[in-house]
Amino acid sequence: MATKRLWRWRGLSLQGIPCQGTLWQDNRPEALQALQRQRIIPLTLRRCSVQSALWHPRYSGEIIRQLAALLQAGLPLAEGLELLAQQQPNAQWQALLQTLAEDLAQGISLSGSLEKWPEAFPPLYLAMIRTGELTGKLELCCAQLARQQREQLLLTEKVKKALRYPLIILSLALLVVMGMLCFVLPEFAAIYQTFNTPLPWLTRAVISIGEGLTRCWPLLAALGILPAILNRLICQRPGWLLYRQKLLHTLPVFGKLLCGQRLSQIFTVLALTQSAGISFLQGLQSVEETLSCPLWRQRLQQVCRQITHGDP
Template identity: 50%
Template structure:
């Protein structure tokens, strides 16, 4: 997909009507040939920028639901794609759906056409669409995909929100503290220099910190930039990435939250692939490709290698620390009874429910702690600023 460019065209159709629209093509020449083959005499052809935010999973979910509804109503695949394209509000999606329609009309399967757009449609989407084409249940696969993608999207938003809120509050507290130390305290320090009485130890310490920040802010900015650059470099290092992911999973609150979200996604994908009749090895490959972190990719790849060598899934899972130990007996029961898809579905539901509950509890439990810390920091600065005034009043009263 990266080699394709979005083009906006204006031209005259074979009936003499003036129209305009969007299309995808690798070059201007290819776009002109494609439009001329449809009987359009071009007037203008301009490239347009591609907005990645329109490739968000929300639009993919909407497309899957609309396609499933039209297929259940008896509309053919090509006509369904055409109807969705005509009603879609986003130009690049209209052009994409029209491009898919043309490929379908030329005899190409939908799954193969979707594989040419990896930035839009994940590997799981293409795999289940292919299964639906082979089994004749394309509308059911689209509905399962939409439900799974929507559930994981909502869960991911809840987890990100639960982890983002404490970080945002802490960032605000740091900004307020630095603002008071850099702008408010120097004004009070200038006033206190006219006093003939010694300042309290707390005030002297805070003023010293303010003077250090005022004189060394350039070094602080340089240090922050260096930390960001080093952090990006370490993220690309495989060993550092492994270490950071292990530390993240061992964190008291955030670790279980991230683990639950990842396991919920893995078990949900495996459930869909098992119910669709996709082999377990292919299902593990699809689950691996849907995970964002390389650490989890490697864990599932090792799991897939052991299963390919003949080990049962539950025994292979025992050797990976990312999986919860209580999940192994359920997987073992599912493999021995032939109900692996049922057990996977239960595990996905359990992890989804627990992760949602932990996300709600995380925000509720951290909020009072963060408020107390912010109150202590800001209260200490306020007391340090006004404490000399109280001491001055006591000295004047004694005099």
């Protein structure tokens, strides 16, 4: 999807009827060829900006929910995608759904087509759609996936609301402390010096900290940017990424929270695959595809090998 571009076109049909729409293509010549295959005479063709916010799971989850409803109503998959594309208000989603329908017409599976759009469809979508294709229960897998995504979004919103107020209070407290150290305490120190009164050692230490922050703020700003640079470098090296994951899991509180989050994701996907009728070993392999953490992928691979060898 990194090379795909969104194009908005206006043209005429063979009957001379004005029409317009959007499509995804790598470049302008391929976009013109796609319009010719649709028997459309292009009049204008220009690139459109892609809104990354529209790739939020809220939109993809809603599309999967609508697709599950259409499949349960007995509508064929290709017709369901075309119907969703016609009813979609967002241009880039409308073009994407139309592309999925065209891929199906060319014999490409839905999971194979979704794999081309990782920004819009995370690995969990691919695993569940592939499970539905293997078991012949695509509508059931889509419905379960939509329900899981809706519950996940609700939980995420609750967590954000719970953390919003403490983060605001913490930020305000930090600003007040920084203002006291950098502006208020130096004034008090100047007043005490006019009286030739010695300051307590604790007050002198706090004033020294404030003076250090005032003098060294460029260095502190650079140190604040350094973790982001290191994180990007670590993500480019699998060995360092694995070591970082192991280090994070050894932290006292954060490690347990991270472990609980991963286990919740693993058992959620495993429950979805089991309810869809897929075997336990294939379910573990589907879970592995949804994990981006190399440490947990490594652990699941070890579990799969042990089960294959007959270990309980």
